[in-house]
Amino acid sequence: MLELKGVDTSYGAVPMLRGVAMSVHPGELVCLLGPNGAGKTTTFMTVCGVVRAQRGKVEVMGRDMATLGTENLASLGVGLVPEGRRLFPSLSVIENLRLGYDAVSGRGSNFEAQLDKMGNLFPRIQERLRQVAGTLSGGEQAMVALARALIGEPRLVIMDEPSLGLSPKLIGEYFEITREIHRRGTTILLIEQNAEMGLGIADRGYVLVKGKVAQEGPAKELLSSKAARSLYL
Amino acid sequence: MQGSASLAAPGKAAAAVFAIASQLCGAAFLYLILKVDGGWQVVGLLALLGFGFYLLERLPWIGDYALASFARAPLVAMATAAVIVVAFPFVVGSNTYMLHLLIVAQLYAVLALALNFQLGSANIPNFATGASYGIGAYVSALLAINFGISFWLTLPVAALAATLFGFIIGIPSMRTRDTYLALVTIAFGVVVQQLLNNFSWTGGPNGLVGIPAPSLFGHSFADPLVIFGWKLPSQANFYYLAAALVVVAIVTAHRLHGSRIGLAWNALRADEIAAKAQGINVAWFKVLAFAVDAFLAAFAGTIYAFYVSYISPDNFTFLVSVTIMTMVIVGGMDNIFGVIVGAFMLTILPEKLRAFADYRLLFFGVVIIGFLMIRPQGLFPQRMRRYGGDL
Numbered sequence A: 001m002l003e004l005k006g007v008d009t010s011y012g013a014v015p016m017l018r019g020v021a022m023s024v025h026p027g028e029l030v031c032l033l034g035p036n037g038a039g040k041t042t043t044f045m046t047v048c049g050v051v052r053a054q055r056g057k058v059e060v061m062g063r064d065m066a067t068l069g070t071e072n073l074a075s076l077g078v079g080l081v082p083e084g085r086r087l088f089p090s091l092s093v094i095e096n097l098r099l100g101y102d103a104v105s106g107r108g109s110n111f112e113a114q115l116d117k118m119g120n121l122f123p124r125i126q127e128r129l130r131q132v133a134g135t136l137s138g139g140e141q142a143m144v145a146l147a148r149a150l151i152g153e154p155r156l157v158i159m160d161e162p163s164l165g166l167s168p169k170l171i172g173e174y175f176e177i178t179r180e181i182h183r184r185g186t187t188i189l190l191i192e193q194n195a196e197m198g199l200g201i202a203d204r205g206y207v208l209v210k211g212k213v214a215q216e217g218p219a220k221e222l223l224s225s226k227a228a229r230s231l232y233l
Numbered sequence B: 001m002q003g004s005a006s007l008a009a010p011g012k013a014a015a016a017v018f019a020i021a022s023q024l025c026g027a028a029f030l031y032l033i034l035k036v037d038g039g040w041q042v043v044g045l046l047a048l049l050g051f052g053f054y055l056l057e058r059l060p061w062i063g064d065y066a067l068a069s070f071a072r073a074p075l076v077a078m079a080t081a082a083v084i085v086v087a088f089p090f091v092v093g094s095n096t097y098m099l100h101l102l103i104v105a106q107l108y109a110v111l112a113l114a115l116n117f118q119l120g121s122a123n124i125p126n127f128a129t130g131a132s133y134g135i136g137a138y139v140s141a142l143l144a145i146n147f148g149i150s151f152w153l154t155l156p157v158a159a160l161a162a163t164l165f166g167f168i169i170g171i172p173s174m175r176t177r178d179t180y181l182a183l184v185t186i187a188f189g190v191v192v193q194q195l196l197n198n199f200s201w202t203g204g205p206n207g208l209v210g211i212p213a214p215s216l217f218g219h220s221f222a223d224p225l226v227i228f229g230w231k232l233p234s235q236a237n238f239y240y241l242a243a244a245l246v247v248v249a250i251v252t253a254h255r256l257h258g259s260r261i262g263l264a265w266n267a268l269r270a271d272e273i274a275a276k277a278q279g280i281n282v283a284w285f286k287v288l289a290f291a292v293d294a295f296l297a298a299f300a301g302t303i304y305a306f307y308v309s310y311i312s313p314d315n316f317t318f319l320v321s322v323t324i325m326t327m328v329i330v331g332g333m334d335n336i337f338g339v340i341v342g343a344f345m346l347t348i349l350p351e352k353l354r355a356f357a358d359y360r361l362l363f364f365g366v367v368i369i370g371f372l373m374i375r376p377q378g379l380f381p382q383r384m385r386r387y388g389g390d391l
Helices: A040-048 A093-103 A112-123 A138-150 A166-181 A195-201 A219-224 A226-231 B012-035 B039-058 B060-072 B074-092 B096-122 B128-145 B153-171 B178-198 B237-260 B258-271 B273-277 B282-308 B317-331 B336-374
Strands: A001-012 A014-024 A029-033 A055-059 A078-081 A155-161 A187-192 A204-209 A214-219 B225-227 B230-232
Touching: A001 A040, A014 A029, A014 A040, A014 A055, A014 A214, A029 A040, A029 A166, A029 A195, A040 A055, A040 B128, A078 A093, A078 A138, A093 A112, A093 A138, A093 A204, A093 B258, A112 A138, A112 A166, A138 A166, A138 B096, A138 B153, A155 B039, A166 A187, A166 A195, A187 A195, A195 A219, A214 A219, A214 B012, A219 B039, A219 B074, A226 B225, B012 B039, B012 B060, B012 B074, B012 B178, B039 B336, B074 B230, B096 B128, B096 B258, B096 B282, B096 B317, B096 B336, B128 B178, B128 B273, B128 B282, B128 B317, B128 B336, B153 B178, B153 B282, B178 B317, B237 B258, B237 B282, B237 B336, B258 B273, B258 B282, B273 B282, B317 B336
Parallel strands: A029 A187, A029 A204, A078 A155, A155 A187
Antiparallel strands: A001 A014, A001 A055, A204 A214, B225 B230
8 A cells, every 4th residue: 555665865965765665555554663863754754745755666555656746645545644733723623624524525424424433433522623723732633633534534544653742641542542443444654753652553663763774574573673672662 | 602602592583683683783883984974973983883893802702692693593684684785775865975985895895705715715915906806897898998898798708817817826826925925916916007007908097988887688877776766876786786796705705615615725724734635736726716816806897897987007006905905804814794894894984084184094094903903813703614513
């Protein structure tokens, strides 16, 4: 569903990613780990088409991202949870969700039914639907951002550091929901700094260090691997 | 919101009474402010209006109650509005000055609604609305004068010409944003005005004279309007025409606001990358906003040209664009009703303040600042959309 082959990305003269190769197969939950400045968010931006790869190839849902824009991903069945939530702060929660729903129209199910589903998955936001998104707490915003990505029933969800700024208790709740979404059949690429939590729910993992994939393998192996621990964990 | 739940849920009868009474009060106020001449009377009415908005700001449940009432009895509210709009010229009678002000205010309401798609919904500071307005006026006037084409046919042609102009300024504008975008649109606006001023076929600075009055079913708009034995001055023709255009603009604005397009404009206003992640083609939606703005503005321009029968480049200056922008900001960004109120206020106020002679503009500025201090978000700020059973 997602494949990077020898991808180089740079911001002007500063190289960020060097020969990154990774893949996410249908039904998987893959975790991309790395310390600050390793290029995690750059990977996210490159996958989404916000930043173009200088070399190599990025394929999402079998389509070459060199010819696609970020705005084309939603209709291909890709839900995005960007870093820092990036809700529309002046709009209400329900308007935020509506935008996510409209991004993938013609799926058959109606908005109200999907809204109910999200309400069941995120009881916290159910009572806040009419509230302006900018006034929600950080944890609630994180939930709304995830619900906004999920409400169009995507097949692939890409999340960039969703746990950033959440309290330890909320992180647990958040990862439990992520695991549940995965269990229901959604493929997930989780970009995370919290290795214990991320690998705890993932099938496979990649460790990104200084713009290169330093280690990859099944999540359990990575968690116990000495090399990975010395590199980053 | 929760605390006022009991107050914000009027019964059907109470809602209907409120909808009728509040609109009658609004109409009476409009009539009074159009009618009075003396400086102190105007000041008194403005103070009353300011106090009303002060109450609305301090006691938000009044606004909630009003909204709930109108939502509860929409048919009664709309019927009342229709009756008021139709009956107003009869009340005004032979006072052509009042009718003239109302026509101009309605045309400005359309222009402000047009700009609202950009400035209000998408936060695109377009200073070229005056130019689109001028293009609409000139295209239709030239067609009518040179080729004898009927007003009704020039309307769509002028709108299409202006929409093309909207696309032309919209596409290069996509490379810029915020202040730079504002500069680009100012440049386009000035260029259009200078071209109108310098071409010989537009009449140059002298403009175009002798635009023929439109006619409908054999009735010329230059003739007095006779309805059931009541004789209304010829301006009434244009009053009703402008009112029809306002209705078209309101329906368009309402439909767009509630649709994916209106929501997408709001989204890209806040965060372009997040908007793209929701599948929104940001560049296309921005260009669309330019096109819709130009389309509606051209309608207003056409009616203006045929109403005054004489247009010159001075009618479509940069200052006109700034005025339209002020109407949107004072009235309330992305609120249809607010924008209309803003347009009426900013059209009527400078006229009424003539009583202050040399201090007119100073007083005008003070009044606008005063209202913005009372209602910092605009007279009627943006409201949230409601979906399905969510109430």
